[in-house]
Amino acid sequence: MRRILCLLLCLTGTAYAQIDSTLLRRKPATKNDMQLNMDAVYNRPFLSMGKLPVALGGYAEANWQHLGTEGITDGHQFQMQRMTLFVSSSIGKRLKFLSELEFEDGTKEINIEFAAVDMEFHPMLNLRGGIIMNPIGAFNQNHDGPKWEFVDRPTSAVAMLPATWSNVGFGVYGKQYKKDWVLAYEVYATNGFDNRIIDNTNGRTFLPATKLNRDRFEESYNGVPMITAKGAVRHRNIAELGVSYMGGVYNKFEQDGFVLDKRRSINVVAVDANTTIPRSNTFITGEWAWVSTDVPPTYSEQYGRRQHGGFADIVQPVYRKPLLGFDESVINIACRLEYVDWNVGTFAQTGSNIADHFVSVVPAISWRPSGQTVIRVNYRYNLQTDLLGNPAQRTAGFQAGFSSYF
């Protein structure tokens, strides 16, 4: 009995020690002029404990919104958009692991967004395998809520491109510094899309619909790898520019040796850029993407063969002084411009333009009490035109919320 009591006392002591905050070390995200979007996955604030080679992190974001469409509103809405947990560990000197687990809308969606092992052979040659973020555009790589001044993610990134978009696969990446320049590349082969991109309840070519395929982390839909590649270059004093490609066969063309259809491909090209204007400290970032999908000619024209769209964010710090006891406080004003043409083309029946496009303007004010937390207020104004080009549906309203690493 005495031994059991001793053991319990020891365990209690250990447990008490585990929550002693003095043992926790916070490793902030590094800020330097040579970071690229591809670094975002590891460049996050982490909390490590003692000499354990494991670090934890994450972020949460919640918001309120009151939006209305043509006089109809759902009223006040409070949303827990997402909570994400990171776990990283140094397995060895040049071996590391990171995973990102995301809970969206409470527990409505639970996804492993990233879970990969990185092995460094040379700065220009790293092997990465596991569940990886396909590096198409910039937002898919660099999407953490606390980094953005806007409550919603960009429509072109999450609804035209499928951010956040990850798949099982392998690939290589590398980075080379030379004076004020940094060059980087990534190439991955992963599982890919499925027929849902043109057979979905959205009624348009919609790449994110493929995320409903829960088997994609287990098996390829058609056995053909999807290739994603990105090249990026940054000059310390100028800007970062990235060009990326993602493509492959999306449909199930064969099963058990039976031909079901011809091979149909999807090709996506994206360009992204970001810069900070030195004098005004104005931060500008954006991306533009083009999607080309081989839609069968006998299928409905509402599923577009070509799409394009993008966004541009302009963020201007206007007040950089201690505020309410927060010494690193910054107030920004910002504006996001968005555009998506979901269906680039003309009707075979009339030769007239197929509309189905989206335009949005989102002015914003954000307060960053620290670099890891943002409180933001947005006013959103959207115009969505239907396939035929009838008068656009207008949506507008306020959104406010916070997003913070923890």
Add this chain to the structure above:
Amino acid sequence: MPNFISLLCNTLIMKRITVFLLLGLAGYTIVSSCKKVQPSAPANEAILDGPVEGLTPAQNIIFLRGDVAFNDEIFTSETGLGPIFVATSCGSCHAGDGKGHPFSTLTRFGQTDSTGNKYLTKGAPQLQHRALPGFEPEKLPEGATFTRLMPPANTGVGYLEAVTDQDLLAMSDPTDADGDGISGTVNWIPIKNYINLQDGAVTKNGKCIGRFGKKAGAYNLMQQTASAYNQDMGISSLYEPIDTYTGLEIDPEVSTQTLNDVVFYLQTLKAPIQRNPTHPDVVAGKQLFVQADCAKCHKPELKTGYSPIAPLSYQSFYPYTDMLMHDMGPGLDDGYTEGMATTAEWRTPALWGLGLSKNSQGGSYFLLHDGRAHSIQDAIMLHGGEATNSRNKYNALPESDKKKMLTFLESL
């Protein structure tokens, strides 16, 4: 004392209180102005959709269910689409409950007279010209005559359904007994086994009077709806269980509850509301419309009989149709028909909502049965047969009077 206030104001706590007060004020301003900075609802007369007035809360619930099924539900291969089809949703053919666009035009083929369709084993009566990946859509059989049909507006169709057979027969004049050159007839069509005939329905040799479709080939909105799910989207139901691709009976892909909800939604869509009815040009244009005998077929006012939906019961309404079949001449004869109608006969389309058609047709007019007319004047000038006299009267009007009549028609 002033020094004390100044000292107080300079303290950190006062600064923080001030900031909090400002933030609170900003928050209050935002929350209280939410609706003011949002797009306002369009005027009721500027849109076609929306319910009739006077629905009960329970009816509102059913209306909303039907609205979602009609406008939001897009079918996929998983939910039964096709495999051959014309459209993927109800709403894609009737944007905003208005008229369709050439993109969603239907093609029907194979019937040239009252003896029935000779191409039923070859996919008739409707061509499903689209197909899921891997499947081949239908092609028109060689030798089959066909017509293209523009999807109609849905608004006010509940009123049309509630017009009694007796009223339709009273308006008809199959032998042109009054000698005015206009001989409207009803279309006698076979009764589907799932159709519940309305109170006082008139039948003739086992056939009933059709009301819906360009040839009045459907008896009521249930038949129109079940048929559209099946023929337009390849969706089987308890009432229309035959797969358009295999020709075999299959399990229902849409529930009977959903069908009922959609039918209720259609029945209770409001009637289009005329804009500027008292404008002098509109008033004058209406007089010219009557003087040109247009109103003999495009009857301004009809009345409903009994309807189990109270707001539709015994109501006067203003559709500008007689719901009868009229011979429109060789120019509009596509060599296809339904029921007892001849190939040149078309049911008088309702003109209500005409001026709002462009808002559902992508900003252009696509009028007449197949959308061949790109303006109201084009549509008038393409009238023939029984409407030749009216067309000529319109054509003889001075330009200013033509403009007034067009202004009136656009106000509908």
